[in-house]
Amino acid sequence: MRGDVASAREVVVGLDIGGTKVHGVLLVDGAVVAEDRFAVRHGADGVVATATLAVDALAGRLAALVPGAEVGAVGVGVPGLVLPGAGTVAHAVNLGIVEPEPLGARLAGALGVPVTVENDLNVAALGAAHVLGLEGDLAFLALGTGVAAGLLLDGRLRRGHRGAAGEVGHVPYAADGPRCACGQVGCLELYASGSAIDAAWPSPDGVPAPAHLFRAAAAGDVDAVRVRDRFADAVATAVQTLTLTVDVEHVVLGGGVSEVGEPLLVAVRRALGRREAASSFLATLGLADRVRLAPPGARVAPVGAALAALVGRDAGRGPGHAAGPLPARPTTATVA
């Protein structure tokens, strides 16, 4: 994939549109040359306006960096289901988009370049593989408000029959657990998410709860150790579940909790190591060795969005796309 990007020698903008901000990057030949964050306006019109503003702002910085160059494509990651067709987004509740909205077509019309729209975890999986230089199959496991994974298998994003691939947060975890917003009881994401830490370890004055928890645990606070280890065990179940179903080579821990950094990785690997010590079967699979951290700075999603745009645009051009990471499959939409 990196070779494809380099040989394209092309300028592309990637946007990761979240509930409160847009994180945008300007990629030239696969390298980030500029990045910025923008406040999000909600609703379909607001999102189109915000994205247009972000692309214009990043394009405006291009002249000084690469004189004469122009943005050739735009990739957008959104938290929601992306439907076949014109980059149509549905169920992006955090963006105030509930009814299906042809976001890709509207943006392409506004910007005059091909626009590819993709689910945010899927672009994060693409970006993580690129930024970390990983070749094998990969899951980007987001530990944030909820828990879910973007899957990159055999060089392609795995979306599944109804877009539910990687929704590991709603696998049953604790039969006696509390009710989940999804209606089930004891879902994994009630234990392995950032929200779970927020609830179990309320943090004082603005310190993110995961950072506070892991610091207290490192300092020997017995309660913090218990909460941390219970959390790490739930994350270990997510890793094990991904291994025993899709058997990805790499599980990249992302989302807000991953900002804890190395202590998170250590705790999750230790939880997996305990399982491997008990089970020779699991030991042969090397679960602990599969896990790594997303690079700090949360840049993988916008970078992945930019990569999705490159491949999406190329896929629209000719028959050569089948070998690429994002062939013309139902839920990626590139519109010119």
Added chain:
Amino acid sequence: MRGDVASAREVVVGLDIGGTKVHGVLLVDGAVVAEDRFAVRHGADGVVATATLAVDALAGRLAALVPGAEVGAVGVGVPGLVLPGAGTVAHAVNLGIVEPEPLGARLAGALGVPVTVENDLNVAALGAAHVLGLEGDLAFLALGTGVAAGLLLDGRLRRGHRGAAGEVGHVPYAADGPRCACGQVGCLELYASGSAIDAAWPSPDGVPAPAHLFRAAAAGDVDAVRVRDRFADAVATAVQTLTLTVDVEHVVLGGGVSEVGEPLLVAVRRALGRREAASSFLATLGLADRVRLAPPGARVAPVGAALAALVGRDAGRGPGHAAGPLPARPTTATVA
């Protein structure tokens, strides 16, 4: 795939080698024209001898059926890990093969035709898609001594980084459960397997325990209803776990327990329906509708082995194999 088979107009033998018997089929242009079962001799030499005997016996019936035709390829499904290279089989404990054994190369040498070796659940997935005429992504979920799935995604078998794809039987299910042979506690297969039914509902005089259990439950035996529903709930977890990770369109219930037939399907669909009634998220995924039964007679594995042989052989011929169901990937080995 069906078109490929028909256009090949070719004779192929498929063998499903199990711990006690070999089930062999003779396929002409994709249709079974003969089948037979043979007792298995254990150990590598025994398996090679048994397979050779089976192929010879089926080939001997060819002359009367299709005068002048010859067996062009042989496909073999085995319960174990199939390693890259010459169809090497490892960890096939039920066959008395522990150390890696180049089964494919040895059989090809003995038979003088290309031989493709593949894991038995993988060939069952191929066979189930063919026999049931299913187009979309599929899991063949075997409910037998253990619980595991063969996965057919985007027309290819999914094996995973270390051959663990579909090993859903060793996902944690009950935190307070008994110890599993794998070393973990409360694995799903302790609740969703035929062995689990054998243990919970010992059957009198030779009647298979699952048949006895489902009959007793249908007759209103309160204990039987409880055991049946607990079993069906565990199978439902397997289906849900496969949906929320790979999101296959079809889950085909196979293995010994599937011989129960329709009452099994009804119980599992009811268990999934209860989950859908509780969770609008699960309801949108249509879990219950994804489940179906393997065709009775357990023919899907040998038929799938034969199909694997056709594709494996064609893959060895030229560059056209990438679009086929079994491209040249590490754990399929075809040797001439």
